[in-house]
Amino acid sequence: MKTHFPMGTPKVICMLLLALVAASNIAEATWCVVRSGASAGALQAGLNYACSHGADCGPIQPGGSCFNPNTIQNHASYAYDSYYQRNGKAPSACNFGGTATIAVSDPSFGSCRYPPIESIGRAEDATKTKSLTGDSTN
Numbered sequence: 001m002k003t004h005f006p007m008g009t010p011k012v013i014c015m016l017l018l019a020l021v022a023a024s025n026i027a028e029a030t031w032c033v034v035r036s037g038a039s040a041g042a043l044q045a046g047l048n049y050a051c052s053h054g055a056d057c058g059p060i061q062p063g064g065s066c067f068n069p070n071t072i073q074n075h076a077s078y079a080y081d082s083y084y085q086r087n088g089k090a091p092s093a094c095n096f097g098g099t100a101t102i103a104v105s106d107p108s109f110g111s112c113r114y115p116p117i118e119s120i121g122r123a124e125d126a127t128k129t130k131s132l133t134g135d136s137t138n
Contacts, residue, residue, distance in 0.1 A: 029104065029106070030102050030103065030104055031085075031104075031106065031107050032080045032093070032094035032101070032102055033077040033080065033103045034073050034076050034080065034100060035098070035099055035100060038099035040072050042097055042099045043076040045097065046080060047076040049083075049096065050076075050079035050080055050082065053083065054082075054087070055082035055083040055086065057075075057078075057082065059078060059112065060074070060078050060079060065113070066112035077107060078112070081114050084100075
């Protein structure tokens with residue numbers, strides 16, 4: 001016995017599957033940003049760690065799209081998130097000595113865009129990694 005589907009059923013199924021995939025990607029949109037009240041020294045240590053362990057810190061260098069405002073909070077948030085995204089959004093990749101937290105709101109602003117994980121690639125494939133001043137621990 002052969003089953004016949006009404007005309008257009010495969011299209012409807014495909015559209016529903018696409019909508020489901022899109023919805024799951026939206027639900028998983030998270031970023032790693034600095035916690036308010038973290039000390040500048042602790043943020044610098046976290047920034048150094050992220051930039052020397054796979055984060056793309058090019059955009060927070062002078063002339064980069066996320067250099068301004070030139071604050072430790074801004075630069076650390078971008079570096080923390082790059083590290084977090086490149087490490088598969090593992091919760092353990094968003095700690096930095098307790099100076100970071102996972103956010104559900106996109107922290108992008110102006111010309112500074114925090115990239116989604118799909119556009120980044122894995123840490124071992126990173127080619128634009130720059131260390132700002134040295135190494136510390138996460």
